[in-house]
Amino acid sequence: MWTSLIMIVLMLAIFVVPAVIIVYLVNKWINTKKQNQETQVKDKDIILSLANHSEIMSSLEAYCKGKDLKAGLISGIGAVNSATLRFFDPQTKKYVDKTFSEQMEIANLTGNISMLDGKVYLHLHVTLGRDDYSTIAGHLLSATVNGACELSIRKIDKVLNRKFDPEIGLNVYDF
Incomplete structure (x- = not known):
């Protein structure tokens, strides 16, 4: 009985533990390569490529x-393997x-960046x-990149705030 137990422990130490360590290190290396990439084209224009499998x-x-x-x-294009969309019912x-x-x-992705209650919206x-x-x-709630997601961002040199409009039921610009 003890011999069998010792053999199992040795097998784990020789084969399983190194394999787990190797898998961990490979995944860590892969994840360091999955960073978003960006380039600034002009003062206000940014090209951003989101990492594969990112939300x-x-x-x-x-x-x-x-x-x-x-x-x-x-604005942007790309590909996803899951997406949650929203449809607003005005009633x-x-x-x-x-x-x-x-x-x-992603045939077309378009929208804007603003602030709501001090947070990015x-x-x-x-x-x-x-x-x-x-x-x-x-309306895009969430989506997971599967392939590529290439975005073009035009910065606006002003803070655009939003507020909730209870009559409409939406977060609208607060000019």
Whole structure:
């Protein structure tokens, strides 16, 4: 019995532990290569490529926070393998969310960056192409890059604030 137990422990020490360490190190190396890439074309124009498998909204929000970007215009193309879109119902003043889990092309992503209650607020709409060449579109709540996501951002040298309008039920510009 003790011999079997010792053999199992030795097998774990010789094969499993090094394999786990190797997998950990490889994943760490891969994740360091999955960084967003950017280039500044002009003073106000930025080209941003989001990392594969990143979530678009959280990646873009983190980018804006890191660059202290409080206002801007966004457009983009790319591909995702899941997306949650929202549709606003003016009767109920609520969003209806729907998640799509399939490979889709970002035919168009457009929107803006502003501030709401002192935090970055992204207002993005997206048109997604399916493999049968049909499209779906709506307000983007979340999406996971699967391939590429190439964005063009035009910075605005002014803080654009938003406020909630209870009559409409939406966050609107507060000029």
